[in-house]
Amino acid sequence: MRLQFKLLGFLTLLGTSTILSACAATxxxxxxxxxxxxxxxxxxxxxxxxxxxxxxxxxxxxxxxxxxxxxxxxxxxxxxxxxxxxxxxxxxxxxxxxxxxxxxxxxxxxxxxxxxxxxxxxxxxxxxxxxxxxxxxxxxxxxxxxxxxxxxxxxxxxxxxxxxxxxxxxxxxxxxxxxxxxxxxxxxxxxxxxxxxxxxxxxxxxxxxxxxxxxxxxxxxxxxxxxxxxxxxxxxxxxxxxxxxxxxxxxxxxxxxxxxxxxxxxxxxxxxxxxxxxxxxDTLELFSAKPLNQFIEQNYYLLGxxxxxxxxxxxxxxxxxxxxxxxxxxxxxxxxxxxxxxxxxxxxxxxxxxxxxxxxAYNESTGSQLFANQQNESWLNGVVIQDKGVVNFASFSNFTLKYHEKRFQQYGYGLMLNDTNFPGGSSGSPLIGKDNKLNSIYFGVLEIYQSGSLARNDIGMSQILRTPQNDKGSSISKGSYDLIFGDKNTKNYYAKFAKDHQTHLYQKIKESKDEQFRFVETQETTNNLGN
Structure with a gap:
């Protein structure tokens, strides 16, 4: 069995059992x-x-x-x-x-x-x-x-x-x-x-x-x-x-x-x-942060x-x-x-x-549900390490990406979206849940092969942007991260730039008394206003 990961476009990354290629078009x-x-x-x-x-x-x-x-x-x-x-x-x-x-x-x-x-x-x-x-x-x-x-x-x-x-x-x-x-x-x-x-x-x-x-x-x-x-x-x-x-x-x-x-x-x-x-x-109520197990019973809306x-x-x-x-x-x-x-x-x-x-239109369904094995697909458990459609990217050691001539390994958590294989050019599309919260960003399609033949090519993938601290609700969650506002586990997050440049997002952080948004206020930041 073979797992192929398509970001569908100009960037192709090869591994021993998986392929990561970009969902941007070129x-x-x-x-x-x-x-x-x-x-x-x-x-x-x-x-x-x-x-x-x-x-x-x-x-x-x-x-x-x-x-x-x-x-x-x-x-x-x-x-x-x-x-x-x-x-x-x-x-x-x-x-x-x-x-x-x-x-x-x-x-x-x-x-x-x-x-x-x-x-x-x-x-x-x-x-x-x-x-x-x-x-x-x-x-x-x-x-x-x-x-x-x-x-x-x-x-x-x-x-x-x-x-x-x-x-x-x-x-x-x-x-x-x-x-x-x-x-x-x-x-x-x-x-x-x-x-x-x-x-x-x-x-x-x-x-x-x-x-x-x-x-x-x-x-x-x-x-x-x-x-x-x-x-x-x-x-x-x-x-x-x-x-x-x-x-x-x-x-x-x-x-x-x-x-x-x-x-x-x-x-x-x-x-x-x-x-x-x-x-x-408006910033503080827009970006979702919830235990991983709470992603399961949701419907997700994607547009790109x-x-x-x-x-x-x-x-x-x-x-x-x-x-x-x-x-x-x-x-x-x-x-x-x-x-x-x-x-x-x-x-x-x-x-x-x-x-x-x-x-x-073919089945009049709106949105996407998280991946779940069908009864005749128990073999997938040996191919994809996931928990009811939530994945820990650290389990895929060869999901790598070259950014500006340096190769990185993908980390953090993501969602597997059933019947959601958007083609190249859709990379970067926002994923909004039924709760009207923006929770993750779409980036590619998972293709799964069995006995050399394509078995599944309809699983879309997204990267979760924020996970809360002290998450005990999911069997695959070990630590938190927050790409937007930061937390004690996140070394590099956007709010540092927002603070240096005094953006709208940072103004909302200053207005908030909620500690989950104010982590950047406890840290020293380096002004990056030069060219």
Whole structure:
């Protein structure tokens, strides 16, 4: 029997009995346009054939039966997931890489933005400049570590401006293009593109709208070396690798409010996300931390942007940066984007990020339950070490990942989601429980082989973000960790960055009297505000 673990995309990791490959999607790249030389971007025909995405070796529709291209209504169970979540696109000279991200934190003047979550096309600015304290608004997006591996910015924060071996990034791997995408339809879409130049041929009632930010993102946090590995050993299983990881990272996107595209990102993408974030509990009530055994009797809702066939009625529209837009970011230690893609290239792609949720029309089921063996599958107990769908990643010694040229072993705990095999590009999607708490982040698919034949390929995997201390409710729980707020067992957690940068999440920590959120206040942190 063989266990294969697919993250479904550009990153493939081999082990003796398991394979870990990325649930982000990748395709060969083209030569991007240079805004500095060409001025405003107009569609042109590429001189070479447009390459097709190569997100997976196996057919993309392997058992795919999920709902796509449906914007949730206000009462829909997926509405908050939709508002929070975006398609992420990182491009370098070699590859075009897609993943999914969601609003995790922010820093900026909310009052000046009039944040109410409503959709307001922002071709003309909706910002009350008289109220602005600064011309910047910073957004922090959560995704998988294996997606954040695609971000290679030589003006990033330390230690991320070089690889893990302290070597400069190669020219072919440096990030040159970044965009946020969201699926829009109907009047919302028509209003959006009606004022855009060069979009007259793209009148459609459905589209993935991608907006190129003015800056290349930076790395706020990676869940690398986040625990003492000895605290999470399983049956004395050891590893030769010196580091550990959870498949979780946070990237920083700095928005220049004088830049037209950044204004659009803020008003049309970020404002609804902030509204959803606050509706779900605004930091302190949003992120679940509960004993592992309490995950079992839950239903989990998943929404992301896997790369699949776009269909005849779905366009892929790129709102690119232009030379005429404001790119004055020298005072903010940002790396401006000077490259973009041709709309003609975008139009020819037959596989794009497609809005997908885990509703299944074939049996009218919504959400996902944790994995449970069927009566005829008792043999799985000898292949997958799990407790009613909860796994300790320390039991899989060869689940490893290379991040910025250093290999790490996966640690912490995760969920096995039955009948939830989202394809590549969905990596980083948030998992929200029936209790409206965000508990984990989706990262891949488990494939199980019996006698050389594929027996199961429908088990989705997610990484739990927080586990409580003193957990006695689960047979596989040995220690706690908290990737967001920290605890005594967690060496590396996001709240340290939030405190150094005085973000919204840290402001909520300061307001709280609950000790589970205030661990960072008991620790010394190192200010990391340099570039």
């Amino acid at each position: 395709q060969p790249n083209f030569e991007p346009n240079n805004i500095e030389e060409s001025g405003p971007i107009t569609p042109t025909t590429p001189t070479t054939d447009v390459p097709k995405p190569t997100a997976e070796v196996v057919p993309v529709n392997r058992g795919f039966h999920f709902q796509t291209n449906k914007v949730p209504s206000e009462s829909d169970v997926f509405k908050h997931n939709y508002d929070l979540t975006f398609s992420l696109n990182f491009t370098n000279k070699s590859n075009d890489i897609y993943g999914t991200g969601w609003l995790f934190d922010w820093k900026g003047d909310e009052k000046a933005l009039g944040i109410d979550g409503s959709f307001v096309p922002s071709i003309t600015s909706n910002i009350d400049n008289s109220l602005l304290k600064d011309d910047q608004f910073t957004v922090y997006l959560a995704t998988n570590l294996h997606v954040a591996d695609a971000l290679r910015n030589d003006q990033d924060y330390e230690p991320y401006k070089k690889d893990q071996n302290k070597q400069d990034f190669t020219e072919n791997t440096k990030t040159e293009f970044f965009s946020l995408g969201k699926y829009l339809e109907g009047e919302q879409l028509k209003q959006y593109i009606s004022k855009e130049e060069n979009q007259s041929a793209n009148q459609t009632d459905k589209a993935l709208v991608s907006i190129q930010a003015s800056n290349i993102p930076k790395t706020a946090y990676t869940a690398t070396d986040f625990v003492d590995m000895n605290s999470y050993s399983y049956n004395n299983i050891t590893t030769s690798l010196p580091g550990n990881y959870a498949d979780f990272a946070v990237i920083e996107v700095n928005l220049n409010l004088k830049n037209q595209r950044d204004q659009q990102i803020l008003h049309d993408f970020v404002k609804p996300a902030i509204k959803a974030y606050k509706a779900l509990g 942007y896997p790369v699949i066939n776009k269909g005849n009625n779905t366009a892929n529209l790129l709102l690119a940066q232009q030379k005429s837009f404001d790119h004055n970011n020298s005072d903010h230690n940002q790396k401006s984007q000077w490259f973009t893609k041709d709309q003609s290239y975008i139009n020819k792609l037959d596989r794009i990020p497609v809005l997908t949720n885990n509703y299944r």
